[in-house]
Amino acid sequence: MRIALIADVHANLPALAAALSDIRRHAPDRIVSLGDQINLGPCPRETLALLKTEGVECLSGNHEGYVLAAMDGDARYAGANFESLRFNAALLRREEIAFPAALEVEGATLCHALPDDDRFPLSDPERALPLLRARGVPQRETHIVCGHAHNPMRYRLPNLTIDVIGAAGCMNDGVPGMANYAILDTDRGATVLCPYATEVDTRPLRAMFLRGGMAERCPVMARLMCYQMEQNREYLLPFLRLAMPLSRAHGEERMSLETWREADARFDWPEEKSTAAFWREAGSR
Numbered sequence: 001m002r003i004a005l006i007a008d009v010h011a012n013l014p015a016l017a018a019a020l021s022d023i024r025r026h027a028p029d030r031i032v033s034l035g036d037q038i039n040l041g042p043c044p045r046e047t048l049a050l051l052k053t054e055g056v057e058c059l060s061g062n063h064e065g066y067v068l069a070a071m072d073g074d075a076r077y078a079g080a081n082f083e084s085l086r087f088n089a090a091l092l093r094r095e096e097i098a099f100p101a102a103l104e105v106e107g108a109t110l111c112h113a114l115p116d117d118d119r120f121p122l123s124d125p126e127r128a129l130p131l132l133r134a135r136g137v138p139q140r141e142t143h144i145v146c147g148h149a150h151n152p153m154r155y156r157l158p159n160l161t162i163d164v165i166g167a168a169g170c171m172n173d174g175v176p177g178m179a180n181y182a183i184l185d186t187d188r189g190a191t192v193l194c195p196y197a198t199e200v201d202t203r204p205l206r207a208m209f210l211r212g213g214m215a216e217r218c219p220v221m222a223r224l225m226c227y228q229m230e231q232n233r234e235y236l237l238p239f240l241r242l243a244m245p246l247s248r249a250h251g252e253e254r255m256s257l258e259t260w261r262e263a264d265a266r267f268d269w270p271e272e273k274s275t276a277a278f279w280r281e282a283g284s285r
Contacts, residue, residue, distance in 0.1 A: 005183070009169040012170060012229050016169065020050070032056065035061025035113075042225075044091055062148070122155070140159065147164065150174075151173055172232075172234040205226055206285070210283055219279055
């Protein structure tokens with residue numbers, strides 16, 4: 001069986017369309033998306049519709065969980081930094097994003113991060129390795145293929161291999177204009193995982209953020225993610241590293257809009273203009 005795998009699309013419709021188009025040339029038996037289909041990007045509804053049209057089997061990621069929590073009014077996600085969750089919650093229905101956590105296929109377990117922890121810190125080996133060792137050695141040889149960490153990675157421990165295929169929608173340190181995917185081949189008496197990447201036309205992204213309403217609803221997050229999806233470079237985490245200490249210094253239990261805007265004004269943006277000016281210029285193109 002040949003299974004095409006994508007992960008961490010994050011509502012980046014151009015990247016998803018490019019990946020699925022390239023995947024077709026491999027004629028896989030099935031296509032599986034390893035979670036985080038939504039949030040952060042401009043097109044959650046369109047992304048889910050395309051996945052459904054193409055018959056892609058979707059697994060749940062931490063961002064599906066966040067949006068479901070926002071639908072329930074979870075106070076943990078009431079801060080200004082979580083406005084994109086509320087943007088997604090207003091657009092989507094619960095049943096559209098209620099996916100299984102894991103899928104067992106011949107020779108591998110498919111999931112978002114770990115089968116029982118969709119937020120496991122795979123992107124940080126200094127944190128992940130001690131936690132993995134503390135879990136103990138699996139009783140049998142275990143192969144997990146997952147997403148969550150946005151760059152391709154491999155962990156190899158006794159009786160455990162974890163292959164992270166990298167993000168289709170927004171890498172943290174990758175080649176601009178590329179989307180990752182992988183093909184899992186179990187046809188030859190062994191499990192073979194082949195990585196692939198394909199080109200993405202990122203030029204429509206700014207218009208999509210505007211047309212879909214995210215640039216208006218949460219302009220700072222939309223700008224951060226627009227840059228990240230255009231450049232496959234991490235912008236959100238550096239911004240949060242600036243914003244979170246500001247919020248703590250202001251004695252806030254949750255991020256205020258004023259603090260979020262203060263971080264926006266202080267951030268070292270790639271283009272020296274305000275976020276309001278960035279979206280005005282994007283709308284005038």
